[in-house]
Amino acid sequence: MKVSKAQAAENREGIVDAAARLYREKGLDGVGVAEITRDAGLTHGGLYRHFESKDALAREACLRAFEWTITPLDGLKYSEADGAPATRLRALVHGYLSATHRDHPGEGCPAAALAADAARAGPEMSEVFAQGVERNIQRFMSVLQGDDAAKRTQTIVTLSSMVGALVLARATAAGNPALSEEILATLREQLAP
Numbered sequence: 001m002k003v004s005k006a007q008a009a010e011n012r013e014g015i016v017d018a019a020a021r022l023y024r025e026k027g028l029d030g031v032g033v034a035e036i037t038r039d040a041g042l043t044h045g046g047l048y049r050h051f052e053s054k055d056a057l058a059r060e061a062c063l064r065a066f067e068w069t070i071t072p073l074d075g076l077k078y079s080e081a082d083g084a085p086a087t088r089l090r091a092l093v094h095g096y097l098s099a100t101h102r103d104h105p106g107e108g109c110p111a112a113a114l115a116a117d118a119a120r121a122g123p124e125m126s127e128v129f130a131q132g133v134e135r136n137i138q139r140f141m142s143v144l145q146g147d148d149a150a151k152r153t154q155t156i157v158t159l160s161s162m163v164g165a166l167v168l169a170r171a172t173a174a175g176n177p178a179l180s181e182e183i184l185a186t187l188r189e190q191l192a193p
Helices: 005-026 033-039 044-050 054-065 085-096 099-103 110-120 123-141 148-172 177-191
Strands: none
Touching (some): 005 033, 005 044, 005 054, 033 054, 085 148, 085 177, 099 177, 110 123, 110 148, 123 148
8 A cells, every 4th residue: 555745754753753762761772673663653664665774763863862852941042131040050950850851761861861872873873963962052052141162161061960960860770769869969959059
């Protein structure tokens, strides 16, 4: 049975969305084509009508994952009139370093979920990942006040600290829940009291 162009486009989007979520949950090597297509409601044979390879899907899914947003950041821009950059920064840091974000990697930040995988996946994936990280840096900078160089430095320090804390909190959550929560709480207090 022939599928319409609109249905084919919808199927492709479903595959990319499923892959973006599943890769964040299970890692690039932790999920197969069959699971991705099943999650998208399709058969695994259909994947290769949309993508030249599993690696091509992984790159596109990684880009899609970076469309994830830190909710308190969205729509917030620094302006002198509102005078509340510390409030916005606090909301962003506390939302990111939450138990909810820690416990739901498939719905969260791809940097914390996929950084180690992206580093091992080769230069093409590294390039895609770098694009996503740069996009997050630019978005985060728009919330801060100061000159661009100072905002970029603060952004890199803060984002790197948050990603590292979330990775450690996830890694320790099952084995030592108290340590996991301590990591999150400590970084929340240090980055945005």
